[in-house]
Amino acid sequence: xxxGVTPGPLPVTAPDASTPMARPSWIAPLLAALAPWAxxxxxxxxxxxxxxxxxxxFPPPTAFVGYLVEEKFSFGLGRDAMSVHWSIIASFLRVxxxxxxxxxxxxxxxILISMSRAASLLxxxxxxxxxxxxxxxxxxxxxxxxxxxxxxxxxxxxxGVFFVLTIATVSAVSAVxxxxxxxxxxxxxxxxxxxxxxxxxxxxxxxxxxxxLNFFGAWMGVLAAEMVGLRNGLGALIIMGREMFNANLIxxxxxxxxxxxxxxxxxxxxxxxxxxxxxxxxxx
Amino acid sequence: MKxxxxxxxxxxxxxxxxxAVEALRxxxxxxxxxxxxxxxxxxxxxxxxxxxxxxxxxxxxSGHVVADGVPVRGASAERCMLFQEHSLFxxxxxxxxxxxGLAVQGVPRAERRARAREVLQRVHLxxxxxxxPHQLSGGMKQRVAIARALVIDPDLLLMDEPFAALxxxxxxxxxxxxxxxxxGFGKTILFVTHQIDEAILLADRIYVMSAGPGRIIDHVKIxxxxxxxxxxxxxxxxxxxxxxxxxxxxLRAYAREEVA
Numbered sequence: 001x002x003x004g005v006t007p008g009p010l011p012v013t014a015p016d017a018s019t020p021m022a023r024p025s026w027i028a029p030l031l032a033a034l035a036p037w038a039x040x041x042x043x044x045x046x047x048x049x050x051x052x053x054x055x056x057x058f059p060p061p062t063a064f065v066g067y068l069v070e071e072k073f074s075f076g077l078g079r080d081a082m083s084v085h086w087s088i089i090a091s092f093l094r095v096x097x098x099x100x101x102x103x104x105x106x107x108x109x110x111i112l113i114s115m116s117r118a119a120s121l122l123x124x125x126x127x128x129x130x131x132x133x134x135x136x137x138x139x140x141x142x143x144x145x146x147x148x149x150x151x152x153x154x155x156x157x158x159x160g161v162f163f164v165l166t167i168a169t170v171s172a173v174s175a176v177x178x179x180x181x182x183x184x185x186x187x188x189x190x191x192x193x194x195x196x197x198x199x200x201x202x203x204x205x206x207x208x209x210x211x212x213l214n215f216f217g218a219w220m221g222v223l224a225a226e227m228v229g230l231r232n233g234l235g236a237l238i239i240m241g242r243e244m245f246n247a248n249l250i251x252x253x254x255x256x257x258x259x260x261x262x263x264x265x266x267x268x269x270x271x272x273x274x275x276x277x278x279x280x281x282x283x284x
Numbered sequence: 285m286k287x288x289x290x291x292x293x294x295x296x297x298x299x300x301x302x303x304a305v306e307a308l309r310x311x312x313x314x315x316x317x318x319x320x321x322x323x324x325x326x327x328x329x330x331x332x333x334x335x336x337x338x339x340x341x342x343x344x345x346s347g348h349v350v351a352d353g354v355p356v357r358g359a360s361a362e363r364c365m366l367f368q369e370h371s372l373f374x375x376x377x378x379x380x381x382x383x384x385g386l387a388v389q390g391v392p393r394a395e396r397r398a399r400a401r402e403v404l405q406r407v408h409l410x411x412x413x414x415x416x417p418h419q420l421s422g423g424m425k426q427r428v429a430i431a432r433a434l435v436i437d438p439d440l441l442l443m444d445e446p447f448a449a450l451x452x453x454x455x456x457x458x459x460x461x462x463x464x465x466x467x468g469f470g471k472t473i474l475f476v477t478h479q480i481d482e483a484i485l486l487a488d489r490i491y492v493m494s495a496g497p498g499r500i501i502d503h504v505k506i507x508x509x510x511x512x513x514x515x516x517x518x519x520x521x522x523x524x525x526x527x528x529x530x531x532x533x534x535l536r537a538y539a540r541e542e543v544a
Contacts (some may be wrong), residue, residue, distance in 0.1 A: 028475045182428075186339050187385035187436060188361030197388070201375045 059248050064255070067248040075249060082232050084252075090259055091233040094150060094222050095215075095264060099156020102218075103211050106162050110169020110207075111195065120170065127163050135160030135221025139228060148229045156225050157184055157218040161211060168210040172203035205272075212268040221260050236262065286357035288338065288440060288472070292347035294497075296334050306497040307333045308348070311489055313500060315440070315474060320466055324474045324526065326534050330498025331476040335442045338474065339365045351439070364398055364438040366429050369449045372417040378428050379404060379413040380446040385436035403435045407465070423454040427461065434469055443475045447482070459485055463510065480526045484519060485512050485520055492526060494533045496540070 041061050047053045048060035073084040113120050115125075138159050142152040168255060176199050184198045226235025234257050241249030293472055307330040309465040311533040315321050326330050336342045338349055349356040364385075372381050379400045380387075388394035404410045407427050417425055426446055441526070446462075447455045459482065465474055477483050483490045484506055493503035504526065508518055 177370060179367045179371050179374060181369065182336070182339075182341050182359075182365065184384070184388075185341060185359035186361070186363060186365040186442070187388065187432070189384075189388045193388045197384070198373070201373070 011205055057247055059251055061255075064248040064251040068252050075237065080241075082237065084237075084256065087232060087234050087237050088256060090150075091222055091226065091235070091257075092260065092264065094153035094233065095157055095219055098154045098218060098222070099161060099211060099215065101154065102158045102161035102165060103207070105158070106165030107169055107203075107207060109162075110166045111173065111200070113166070114170050114173040115195075124167075124170065127166050130159075131163035131167055133159075133163075135217050136224045139221070139225050142225065148231070150230075153222050153225050153230060153233075156221040160218040160221050161214045164214050165207055165210055168207050169203060172206040173199055173205075176202045188240050212265070212272060215265060215268060216261070219264070223257060286317050286352050286528075288352075288474075289350045290314070290334075290338065290347065291350065293334070293337060293344050293349060294346035295337060295342070296345045297333075308337075309497040309499050311498065311500055315472055318470055318472055320473045320486060320488050322476065322477060322490045323493060324477055324480055324483045324490055324530070325493030325498065326495050326530060326537065327478060329493045329495040331493060332444050334498065335365060335444050335474065335476055338440075339363050341365070341385035345406065359437050361389075362438055363440045363442060364433040365442040366426075366433060366444065366446050368445045369422065369425070371429055372425055372432075374417050377414050377416055378409065378420070381417070381428055382432045382435050384432060389436070390424075392499075398424050400431075400435055403431045406468070407431045407434075407461070420536075421454070422450050423458055425456060426450070430462070430465060432470075434465065439472060441471050442475045443473060445477055446475075448477070448479075455482070460511075462486065480523060480530065481514060484508075484522045484526070485514065490526070492529055492533075495537045501533065502526075514522070 045060045045062060048055050048058075048063070059067075068084070074081060075084075110225055113123050136157050138156050139152075142155045142159075146152040146155055180198055180202065181194055184194050189197065222233070223235035223238075226233035227239045230236060234253055237256070238250055238253035241247070241251075241253055288381060290311050290313050293308060293311040294306070297305045297307055299305050304382075311334060313321075323331050323334065333342070334534060337344050340349075340356045340363065359519065364522045373384065376384065382400035383391075383396040386399060391399070398400075401410060401413060404413055407430065409424065409427055409431060412420065412424065412428075417428070420428065429446070430441075447458045450458060462473075463486065465471070475483070475486060487506055490504045490506060491500050492504065493499065504522065506522060508522075512519060
């Protein structure tokens, strides 16, 4: 090797071992995440103990978590009985099925639309008119079309993300760096190769980020559908609490919705990091 | 490839308001097998457009681009283009970037990896085969881009200001590296730059272009033996000649803009 062409030093360096008291890097963020929750729970408990709020109408965590354990994680009687874990699983599967279908369908539709100018002129106005309709607004139509069952919930999530993600796909395709496409062409790539090996990998991160941003809307759509029609899932748990005048059950439902939503969002962040592994600036 | 010729090449870009912009007018040049030719000219003189026409990425508006007697229609792996920056596929590791041209030819994975590694070895990048582009410095990225072109063995390398985004020290190393590649792989290179020194250091011949529309206004043969030095008196003679020519051109273009 000649001296003039030795490879330069890498800008990435190994994690420095120079700090002797190095703690695992996840401890501080975990504490930072738990501290505000601990504060909220503490104030809530204090308020309940001192009688500033009504325990019957607005029970504190110790009360409704205790209630959850007491009821052996199952609520309701006879035919209407539902266990907590089945409620969570039902809501989860509905959202994930809808998100997955919506993601794949929107990528396909967005790419097909981008392939022809005529197709984009004809279909984009349609998509842009349907995208602003919130998932919740699709519930009545979903129930009419699919009845009271899982297909309705999946449909609501699907339409909640499909149109938005189709727009995101079309705009991501048009934003692909033309130099990458030109480079691929002069390396001998055919149009099919350019779509599959350049444009497709280039747009995935942006479209997946949009999927994650639209997850909360889809999640709310499913819960609302469970409240108004479907007789199971986390949304139905809250409605059962309301019908039984059971404040503990309402708050159990709310706490579980928060925790499960957080879990799904974390899952999406995890997938996003895997998908975006080549992006040093990928933000959660 | 034995030769590449541009005969009376012109390019007119349509613009949004229906006013056409003439980017190139009557450009005639030729390249022989194994030559290193540079094109210098001020920014906006249509150098990059000319390379895209030769690459076949854009159609000519008038004239012909002819490679070995056959008119160029469309891009091909025979004429590989390298851009200033951001041309590596960020989702592919270095060796998969290098193997891209083989992958689209349908070369099996094991074979293309082996061939990519072999070229990486020759350009001293073998230890970085599994790195991703964002982990590399600017100079290393350009070496990967050059390796990616070399692996498919093109007749002609079209380089569009490939070192313009690099700092001075890195650029000097990259210029030496490119000369090694040119000699070691026996490629024909057409190199576009706005830096006169870089063109004199590297090229056998230099075409000088003017702006608005881009035309070739001079053709200089560099009769200096390699390795060349920036600081030799002979080098300086070429520098003075080309600099004064470009200075005149730039001022003329500027005056015309003032009037318009």
